[in-house]
Amino acid sequence: MKILSTEPIYxxxxxxxxxxxELQEILRYRNLVLQFIRRDILTRxxxxxxxxxxxxxxxxxxxLILTIVFSNAFKISMPGYAAYVLNGLIAWTFFSQxxxxxxxxxxxxxxxxxxxxxPRTVFAVSAVGTGLINLTLSLIPLLIVTLITGLPIRWTALxxxxxxxxxxxxxxxxxxxxxxxxxxFADVTEMYQIILTAWLYLSPIIWTEEQLPPNxxxxxxxxxxxxxxxxxxxxxxxxxxxxxxxxxIPGVIAVITLVVGWIYFASRADEFAYRx
Amino acid sequence: xxxxxxxxDETISMENVGVRYRVANxxxxxxxxxxxxxIQGKIQNRDFWALRGINLSIHRGDTFGFxxxxxxxxxxxxxxxxxxxxxxxxxVVVRGRVAPLLEIGAGFHxxxxxxxxxxxxxxxxxxxxxEMDEKFDRIVEFAELWDFIDAPMRTYSTGMWAxxxxxxxxxxxxxxxxxxxxxxxxxxxxxxxxYNRIMEFRDNGATILIVSHSMQxxxxxxxxxxxxxxxxxxxxxxxxxxxxxxxxxYK
Numbered sequence: 001m002k003i004l005s006t007e008p009i010y011x012x013x014x015x016x017x018x019x020x021x022e023l024q025e026i027l028r029y030r031n032l033v034l035q036f037i038r039r040d041i042l043t044r045x046x047x048x049x050x051x052x053x054x055x056x057x058x059x060x061x062x063x064l065i066l067t068i069v070f071s072n073a074f075k076i077s078m079p080g081y082a083a084y085v086l087n088g089l090i091a092w093t094f095f096s097q098x099x100x101x102x103x104x105x106x107x108x109x110x111x112x113x114x115x116x117x118x119p120r121t122v123f124a125v126s127a128v129g130t131g132l133i134n135l136t137l138s139l140i141p142l143l144i145v146t147l148i149t150g151l152p153i154r155w156t157a158l159x160x161x162x163x164x165x166x167x168x169x170x171x172x173x174x175x176x177x178x179x180x181x182x183x184x185f186a187d188v189t190e191m192y193q194i195i196l197t198a199w200l201y202l203s204p205i206i207w208t209e210e211q212l213p214p215n216x217x218x219x220x221x222x223x224x225x226x227x228x229x230x231x232x233x234x235x236x237x238x239x240x241x242x243x244x245x246x247x248x249i250p251g252v253i254a255v256i257t258l259v260v261g262w263i264y265f266a267s268r269a270d271e272f273a274y275r276x
Numbered sequence: 277x278x279x280x281x282x283x284x285d286e287t288i289s290m291e292n293v294g295v296r297y298r299v300a301n302x303x304x305x306x307x308x309x310x311x312x313x314x315i316q317g318k319i320q321n322r323d324f325w326a327l328r329g330i331n332l333s334i335h336r337g338d339t340f341g342f343x344x345x346x347x348x349x350x351x352x353x354x355x356x357x358x359x360x361x362x363x364x365x366x367x368v369v370v371r372g373r374v375a376p377l378l379e380i381g382a383g384f385h386x387x388x389x390x391x392x393x394x395x396x397x398x399x400x401x402x403x404x405x406x407e408m409d410e411k412f413d414r415i416v417e418f419a420e421l422w423d424f425i426d427a428p429m430r431t432y433s434t435g436m437w438a439x440x441x442x443x444x445x446x447x448x449x450x451x452x453x454x455x456x457x458x459x460x461x462x463x464x465x466x467x468x469x470x471y472n473r474i475m476e477f478r479d480n481g482a483t484i485l486i487v488s489h490s491m492q493x494x495x496x497x498x499x500x501x502x503x504x505x506x507x508x509x510x511x512x513x514x515x516x517x518x519x520x521x522x523x524x525x526y527k
Contacts, residue, residue, distance in 0.1 A: 010359055010374075013367040028402070035399035043387045115382045117359035118400060185307035270362045273355070274297060 018266040025119035032118060036126035040101075041133065055137045059090050063145070070206050078208070080149040083142070083237055088205035090138045091163070091232040095171050095225065096196050098131035102175030103182045103189055110183060113273050120269040121262070124175045128168050135164060139236075146236060154239035162247065163232040169254035170228055173261030180268045184275060204229055224253045286371070287452055287483040288334040288357055293366035295327040295352050295507075326352045327507045330366070336451075339484045341498035341515060343491070343522055348504040350487045354454050357485065372451020372483075375401070382441075386430040390421055390440060393429055397444045411447045418469075419443035435463060442470050449480055456487045491519050 026033070045051040063086040071081055078084070102124040109123055139160065146153060182188040203225040212220065220226055227250040234242045298321040304310050327349045334340050342350040355361040356368050358376045383400045384393045394415055398408040416425050419439040424432065432440070446453070453474065478484055488494050494501060494515060501518045503510040511518060 008371075008373060010370040011367070012356075012363055012369070029399070031404045031408075032399040032402075034405070035396045039385055039388060039392070039396055042392065043385060046387050112383055112400075114355075114360065116376055116400060118402075181307070185305065185310060187306040187308060191307065273361050 018269065019263045022119055022121055022262070022266040022269065026121050026125055029119050029122060032122055033126045033129060036105075036122060037129040037133065040126065040130040052137065055134045056141045059086065059093055059138050060141050060145075062093075063089055066206055080146070080151045080237070083146045083149045083151055084208070084233070085206055086142055086145050087233045087237045088203070088229050090135065090142055091167055091229045092200060092203060092205055092225070093138070094131050094135040094167055095174075095228075096200075097134070098127050098168075098171040099175040099178060100189070100192065100196075101127040101130065102172070103179040103192065106179040107182055107189070110272070120272060121176065121265060124172055124179060124265070127175060128172045131171065132164065132168055135167075142236065151237065152239060153236065156235045156239050156241055159235040159241070160232075163228065163235070163250070166250045166254040167228055167232065169258040170224065170250075173254075173257030173259070176261035176265035180265045183272055199223070199225065224250075224257070227253060285336045286333050286369075287336050287338070288332065288371075288485075289367075289369045290330050290332040290356070291367045293327060293330040293332075293356065293363045293368055294325055295349075295356065295361060296364040297324045297326055298322075299324045325507050327356075327363075327504075330509050332502065332509070332512070334483060334485070336483055337478075337481045338500060339478055339486065339498050341494040341501040342485065342487045342504060343489075343494060343501060343518070344504035344510075345526075349507045350504050351456060353504065354456055354485060354487060357452065358454055370452065374452040374454065375445055375450035376454045384429055384437065384441065387428055389428055390416075390425040390432070394425075394440065394444055397441070401445065415440075415443045415447050418447070418473075420466075435466070439466055446470070446473055446477070449477055450482055452483045452485065453477055454485050491523060495519050 041052075045054065048054065050057065063082060066085050066089070067082045070085075071077065105123040105127055106120070112118065113120065143153060143157070178188065178192060182192075202220065202223050204220070209217065209220075227246075231242060231246055231250045234240060234246065300321055304313060330353065342353060344350050352361065354376075356363055357370055358374055359370070383397055385396065388396065391412075394412060395405070395408050398411065399405075403411070416422055419436075419442070421436060421440060424436065429437065455474065474484065484497075486494065486497060498515045500512065501515045502512045503518055503522055511521075
């Protein structure tokens with residue numbers, strides 16, 4: 001009998017790099033990534049009155065609270081502080097929600113992985129996709145608040161996809177690494193929530209660099225989110241073109257985090273079905 | 277690169293295949309506990325071979341049955357074919373598209389409509405959006421769910437759930453079809469309809485793998501039968517030869 005050349009052949013002994021194989025598989029299953037994103041967006045808003053508007057209202061609400069608390073209690077008075085906070089907060093929300101979702105989806109999808117083959121990175125990749133849609137939507141309240149606080153919107157706002165891309169790569173790298181550990185240990189997700197809270201205050205969201213004592217600044221600069229959030233703030237809030245260093249440092253951080261996370265995750269992925 | 281030593285009309289080949297699970301002596305569920313025990317050097321794993329030394333060759337168009345006691349490794353073997361598990365040792369080669377029927381409807385979402393779930397489930401099975409657009413009408417037709425297709429799945433009965441799952445998984449002719457004791461759901465008419473569809477696939481040359489505890493079903497359908505016993509392939513022969521021996525053994 002003749003074999004059709006289009007027929008897929010699966011050979012478990014084929015020696016290929018796990019990271020590259022996973023990349024090929026996720027491209028082949030791109031429809032599944034889109035379906036997962038669709039499912040996440042649809043199910044989140046299905047039974048709510050305001051629907052998709054929550055994506056814009058949630059960061060606005062948090063921003064209002066933080067702005068009122070910090071500008072009154074800590075006497076921060078700078079022009080456009082509300083826009084400054086909202087800018088950082090949107091970038092932060094994207095990062096924390098995406099990494100958390102990547103972890104939760106893989107752990108919950110564990111029963112699926114035990115029944116059917118799907119590329120294991122699909123959970124992290126679709127979490128980043130969902131996050132990017134939400135992030136794009138929250139640019140609308142950001143632009144409005146920026147205008148209300150009296151800051152001009154310049155053409156540099158069009159550069160915002162660059163920091164968004166870097167944030168997405170960084171979040172995917174962290175999400176992959178974290179979920180590869182969380183699938184074995186139930187408490188990793190809980191621990192991560194605590195880490196996130198601490199990380200939030202170590203990132204330039206509510207405070208500005210000038211307010212920090214000089215000896216603290218050194219430590220803050222060890223935080224990768226410092227560079228990513230600062231870059232995110234440049235095109236809209238500061239309304240200027242970033243310098244080469246301001247792009248290159250977060251760019252390198254994003255690429256390294258993604259590559260390391262992807263390779264680590266792919267090297268562990270075949271074991272998941274053995275343990276879940 | 278070594279040339280595949282697989283004959284062309286062989287759909288599935290297993291060479292000295294083993295699947296080893298690492299079973300911890302105590303269940304360590306938290307990272308904290310893991311680190312503590314690791315520092316104390318108290319982590320010990322016991323090896324459990326769910327399958328060992330399996331050599332199998334299944335040909336195109338075969339209807340192949342797997343029998344054995346609970347926990348013998350039958351489902352593990354099917355997971356190897358479905359690519360869910362990678363063997364710990366040995367080699368598994370599968371030619372063609374595998375349609376898994378392991379627990380129909382896995383991956384459906386309660387809050388989504390039947391229509392949305394058809395597209396989601398199709399994507400889980402690896403179909404593109406374009407392929408799903410083309411399949412959609414046929415799937416709903418077969419499941420007989422036109423009246424409910426835009427209602428959320430949480431309003432579906434178990435039977436409707438199973439019908440939709442079966443219809444999505446079996447819409448197009450697969451090269452390998454895996455049937456793992458799933459035929460117990462749905463009403464009599466649908467059971468008959470799905471049975472006919474499986475027979476149609478068989479007549480069109482699909483390889484069918486069946487795991488069942490019903491010797492009657494296995495004898496009726498399968499050309500050859502493998503008896504799996506504690507992770508080993510105990511014997512492999514025509515159904516009419518193995519089943520009497522099997523029944524004798526467990527009497």
